């Protein structure tokens with residue numbers, strides 16, 4: 148899990164389209180469960196995203212999930228558009 152440094156890097160991650168992007172929109176703030184969203188890197192809804200709000204990338208979704216459980220407990224969600232893959236969704240709901 149690594150902070151995406153700037154908009155150029157974000158675009159590169161999206162162009163490659165592999166791995167995952169977590170949008171840490173409000174961190175531990177209120178409403179994170181609606182706006183802190185974990186996406187597949189190729190998600191169409193990231194088309195207007197920028198790095199004014201912190202975003203993180205990872206190749207391995209398990210690393211992100213472990214981090215979210217420890218650092219954003221019950222304050223994030225999985226994207227409803229890309230939905231990642233069924234095995235990931237299953238892990239997330241355990």
Ligand SMILES: [Zn+2]
Nearest residue numbers: 186190226229
């Ligand atoms: Zn998405």
